[in-house]
Amino acid sequence: MQKLTAQRQAILDIINRSDKHWDADEVAFKLKEKGISIGIATVYRGLAALAEQGLIESIQLADKKRYERADKSHHDHLICTECGAIEEFCKPEIETLQDKVAAERGFKIQGHQLLLFGLCIGCKAGES
Ligand SMILES: [Zn+2]
Ligand SMILES: [Zn+2]
Numbered sequence: 001m002q003k004l005t006a007q008r009q010a011i012l013d014i015i016n017r018s019d020k021h022w023d024a025d026e027v028a029f030k031l032k033e034k035g036i037s038i039g040i041a042t043v044y045r046g047l048a049a050l051a052e053q054g055l056i057e058s059i060q061l062a063d064k065k066r067y068e069r070a071d072k073s074h075h076d077h078l079i080c081t082e083c084g085a086i087e088e089f090c091k092p093e094i095e096t097l098q099d100k101v102a103a104e105r106g107f108k109i110q111g112h113q114l115l116l117f118g119l120c121i122g123c124k125a126g127e128s
Contacts, residue, residue, distance in 0.1 A: 011046045021066040080120035
C-alpha cells in the first residue's frame with residue numbers, strides 16, 4: 001500500500017479514534033482543533049480517497065457522505081431526519097434475507113448498505 005500523506009494520515013487518525021459517523025465539515029473542524037489547517041476541498045478529496053482505498057467506510061446520505069472506521073463489524077444504520085442522529089444495528093434475519101434475494105437472482109453480493117430514515121425516539125417524543 002502506498003504511504004499516506006501526512007494530511008490523509010491525520011484525517012484517518014481522527015476517524016479511527018472514534019465511533020462517530022463524520023462528515024467533511026466535522027473532520028475539518030477537528031483538524032483545526034488539533035492545529036492542522038487543511039482546506040475543505042482537500043478534506044473532501046482525502047475522505048474520498050481513504051474510502052476508495054477501503055481504509056474508511058462511507059455512507060451516502062441524501063445530501064452528503066459520512067465516514068466511519070472500517071474495522072467495525074458489519075452493521076446498518078437508522079438515520080434521524082430531524083436531528084441527524086445515526087444509530088447502528090445488525091439483524092441476522094435481514095442479512096439472511098438479503099442473501100436469499102440475491103441467490104434467487106443468481107446475483108453475487110459484494111456489499112450492501114441499508115439506511116432507514118425517520119425520527120429517532122427523542123425527536124418522535126418532541127413531535128406535537
Ligand atoms: Zn432525532
Ligand atoms: Zn456505522
